[in-house]
Amino acid sequence: MTDVLTREPAPVVAPSPDRVRRCVDSARDHLLSLQHSQxxxxxxxxxxxxxxxxxLLLRQFLGISDPRVTEETARWIRSRQREDGTWATFHxxxxxxxxxxxxxxxxxLAGDPLDAAHLRRAREYILDSGGIEATRVFTRIWLALFGQxxxxxxxxxxxxxxxxxxxxxxxxxxxxxxxRQTVVPLTIVGAARPARQLGFSLRELRTGAATRSxxxxxxxxxxxxxxxxxxxxxxxxxxxxxxATALDRAEKWILDRQEADGGWGGxxxxxxxxxxxxxxxxxxxxxxxxxKALDGLDGFTIREETADGWVRRLEACQSPVWDTxxxxxxxxxxxxxxxxxxxxxxxxxxxxxxIRVGGDWQVRRPDLEPSGWAxxxxxxxxxxxxxxxxVVLGLRRVRHPEPERVDASVRxxxxxxxxxxxxxxxxxxxxxxxxxxxxxxxxxxDFGAVIDPPSADVTAHVVEMLAARGLAxxxxxxxxxxxxxxxxxxxxxxFGRWGANHVYGTGAVVPALIACGIPADHEAIRAAVHWLTAxxxxxxxxxxxxxxxxxxxxxxxGASTASQTAWALLALLAAGERGAVVTRGVEWLVETQRPDxxxxxxxxxxxxxxxxxxxxxxxxxxxxxxxxxxxxxxxSRDVGPG
Numbered sequence: 001m002t003d004v005l006t007r008e009p010a011p012v013v014a015p016s017p018d019r020v021r022r023c024v025d026s027a028r029d030h031l032l033s034l035q036h037s038q039x040x041x042x043x044x045x046x047x048x049x050x051x052x053x054x055x056l057l058l059r060q061f062l063g064i065s066d067p068r069v070t071e072e073t074a075r076w077i078r079s080r081q082r083e084d085g086t087w088a089t090f091h092x093x094x095x096x097x098x099x100x101x102x103x104x105x106x107x108x109l110a111g112d113p114l115d116a117a118h119l120r121r122a123r124e125y126i127l128d129s130g131g132i133e134a135t136r137v138f139t140r141i142w143l144a145l146f147g148q149x150x151x152x153x154x155x156x157x158x159x160x161x162x163x164x165x166x167x168x169x170x171x172x173x174x175x176x177x178x179x180r181q182t183v184v185p186l187t188i189v190g191a192a193r194p195a196r197q198l199g200f201s202l203r204e205l206r207t208g209a210a211t212r213s214x215x216x217x218x219x220x221x222x223x224x225x226x227x228x229x230x231x232x233x234x235x236x237x238x239x240x241x242x243x244a245t246a247l248d249r250a251e252k253w254i255l256d257r258q259e260a261d262g263g264w265g266g267x268x269x270x271x272x273x274x275x276x277x278x279x280x281x282x283x284x285x286x287x288x289x290x291x292k293a294l295d296g297l298d299g300f301t302i303r304e305e306t307a308d309g310w311v312r313r314l315e316a317c318q319s320p321v322w323d324t325x326x327x328x329x330x331x332x333x334x335x336x337x338x339x340x341x342x343x344x345x346x347x348x349x350x351x352x353x354x355i356r357v358g359g360d361w362q363v364r365r366p367d368l369e370p371s372g373w374a375x376x377x378x379x380x381x382x383x384x385x386x387x388x389x390x391v392v393l394g395l396r397r398v399r400h401p402e403p404e405r406v407d408a409s410v411r412x413x414x415x416x417x418x419x420x421x422x423x424x425x426x427x428x429x430x431x432x433x434x435x436x437x438x439x440x441x442x443x444x445x446d447f448g449a450v451i452d453p454p455s456a457d458v459t460a461h462v463v464e465m466l467a468a469r470g471l472a473x474x475x476x477x478x479x480x481x482x483x484x485x486x487x488x489x490x491x492x493x494x495f496g497r498w499g500a501n502h503v504y505g506t507g508a509v510v511p512a513l514i515a516c517g518i519p520a521d522h523e524a525i526r527a528a529v530h531w532l533t534a535x536x537x538x539x540x541x542x543x544x545x546x547x548x549x550x551x552x553x554x555x556x557x558g559a560s561t562a563s564q565t566a567w568a569l570l571a572l573l574a575a576g577e578r579g580a581v582v583t584r585g586v587e588w589l590v591e592t593q594r595p596d597x598x599x600x601x602x603x604x605x606x607x608x609x610x611x612x613x614x615x616x617x618x619x620x621x622x623x624x625x626x627x628x629x630x631x632x633x634x635x636s637r638d639v640g641p642g
Contacts, residue, residue, distance in 0.1 A: 045317055045616075263297065510529075
């Protein structure tokens, strides 16, 4: 009998090609079943309960609360509370005091009694964590709207900010587009300093502690806190010569950027704050601008019947262009014929979504012809480079009955992307050279990224697209490759700005570098392969917890997920890996597939703001495994799994 202690480890047995093929076909069929009749795909974009809490507070502020809406929304918020009484910003994440305060306030607004057990547990956590005083600025703005926090204790954002020329420090175009669209309406809200009735007090959540520690006057933080103190004194002056002009300019700026669906930027924060700002500027609820905005916001609502009754929740954003582009690539990699009706229908819809009007990006690139795609159904002011690159990657592979139309769109988009390259060779998501860090120092900026510098994942997608277009040797691609090589982390990975995290960044960069001609034996590729191999989980999959954005000990660590396992496999396959590491990853995906062809993934693997706001893209768990397994099947035709 062989000694167990000296037995050779069992060899990794690759899943049979037929088994993997069946897995791919089942997943592909499931994806096809989810396509909308108009040609697009859209998975739910799940975030956290601040969306629902702030929706109830907005309705209370506007005087349009509805008992059914309140009841269903409160039921959803309660369902997300954990046993310890807290709410988090992502699945199984640490408790978040700001999120918990907003959820607590919304439930009290819904009529939950102060002595209810679930509110008592939440209150204990809030007080142990520093109370309202420990919350972020945005939470305290919502409390100030109802007299539960003093406007005098909030950082000042003067409306005069909108009058600064675009070359002057701290002008609104120094902010990332999502921050810019939020800051402009908040200057109106902050100038008005309203205080409406909430119907109860939140005194029980106060500790009396200071909201921040003192900063050295010689530091940037100390300097800007000093500036904030000066601005507070100026706000008390009875005469502000430029105030009326600034408020008019801010109001017009907001009106000029309302989208066809009634929103602003296709995302919740600027949408909600623009509604508040216009309301405070005297726009009644039934004004066409306001009614359009509120109707559009309702379009982000999901109602669902549960065992406890109907629940209502909101998406912070919607991702049809992004999801459709990824779905096209997944279907094509799964072996779907390039003239399949689903692909032609998707291409038709995508072609109709190309943006041919100008936007804020023209402040830095005034002579560039408009093109590109946005993330959402309606966001013409803000096409983004990431969506545009992914659209081109998918669209160019579809055999469309109007090839000239496709070619023209692809050509315009490619030229727009090249024109949006930053001066350092990388690409940001929405703007070129949006890299001034001064606005990050403001006391207001304690939540979320506020600038849009180049990132590895976005740059990689653009570079990969350029290679697919036969432009791997172009100056733009070469500069992008150099940027990516310079951005590699010391451990061999790449940081992921818009997905979690180093697994996402590495999964994007390696295929892009290989597509541009970097050989598989290049030291950067080998370092990336080594990093991925070292971070494979015992079960064969890959996962990275979102805490990796704030705690380096979590980098590359986390429960295996379908999307992150697929990202790792995409990098390894591109690098020519076909051994046990790849086999185990493929086996994990095959073994964990659901009977309907999809995968379970409660974990959040999308990133809104690193360290602060995260997303569970419900379609990620399907499109990325299809792409990875489809490429594995294709690579296995000529190369064995060993």
